[in-house]
Amino acid sequence: GENVEQHPSTLSVQEGDSAVIKCTYSDSASNYFPWYKQELGKRPQLIIDIRSNVGEKKDQRIAVTLNKTAKHFSLHITETQPEDSAVYFCAASKGPGGGNKLTFGTGTQLKVEL
Amino acid sequence: NAGVTQTPKFRILKIGQSMTLQCTQDMNHNYMYWYRQDPGMGLKLIYYSVGAGITDKGEVPNGYNVSRSTTEDFPLRLELAAPSQTSVYFCASSEGSFGANYGYTFGSGTRLTVV
Numbered sequence A: 001g002e003n004v005e006q007h008p009s010t011l012s013v014q015e016g017d018s019a020v021i022k023c024t025y026s027d028s029a030s031n032y033f034p035w036y037k038q039e040l041g042k043r044p045q046l047i048i049d050i051r052s053n054v055g056e057k058k059d060q061r062i063a064v065t066l067n068k069t070a071k072h073f074s075l076h077i078t079e080t081q082p083e084d085s086a087v088y089f090c091a092a093s094k095g096p097g098g099g100n101k102l103t104f105g106t107g108t109q110l111k112v113e114l
Numbered sequence B: 001n002a003g004v005t006q007t008p009k010f011r012i013l014k015i016g017q018s019m020t021l022q023c024t025q026d027m028n029h030n031y032m033y034w035y036r037q038d039p040g041m042g043l044k045l046i047y048y049s050v051g052a053g054i055t056d057k058g059e060v061p062n063g064y065n066v067s068r069s070t071t072e073d074f075p076l077r078l079e080l081a082a083p084s085q086t087s088v089y090f091c092a093s094s095e096g097s098f099g100a101n102y103g104y105t106f107g108s109g110t111r112l113t114v115v
Helices: none
Strands: A004-007 A010-014 A019-025 A032-038 A045-051 A056-059 A062-067 A072-077 A086-092 A108-113 B004-007 B010-013 B019-025 B031-037 B043-051 B054-057 B064-066 B076-078 B087-094 B110-114
Touching (some): A004 A086, A019 A108, A032 A062, B019 B087
Parallel strands (some): B010 B110
Antiparallel strands (some): A004 A019, A032 A086, A056 A062, A062 A072, B031 B043, B031 B087, B043 B054, B064 B076, B087 B110
């Protein structure tokens, strides 16, 4: 089955700096790659996603890039703010044809320091 | 529009007891899922369903059962609870149509402790 690896497990940045979280996946049939943000004690919330026919997607301060050849994708957060502090999870699926089952990475604890 | 509703929010079970975690969604989503999240870990898929009457195992199904009699409801049954089932359980749903929004909507979670 699919295996998703995520790095780093913890990331500390100064407010205003950029943060980058990287993930790799094993199944070349995967075609959907979302990112979720989870605050302490809360449910995961979708923040951005990308499909395999697109190399990059941006939404204000967050962006995701996908390299299908290398089977890795990354989350970029610019101009970080204290409210960006949370755990971020990457995930991969084969889309509706495969039941859209998401395989999650183990998460990155992002801490934005003042 | 409530989204995905899970009950209960917290529960303590004794070893060997059974319980059902309830999940209902009002978005008419075809696909529904149950995940567990252990401390400091990602989410692991327990069971999923692509429509009423259809269920299938995920990565960690042992000790659990599900049913999907309606589009809205997807309960998770724990039989003979064990300490290894102590976890936070999330129910989620997605549209399931090609070209649609593939993103999951999660419920608020159930924190289960087995003692």
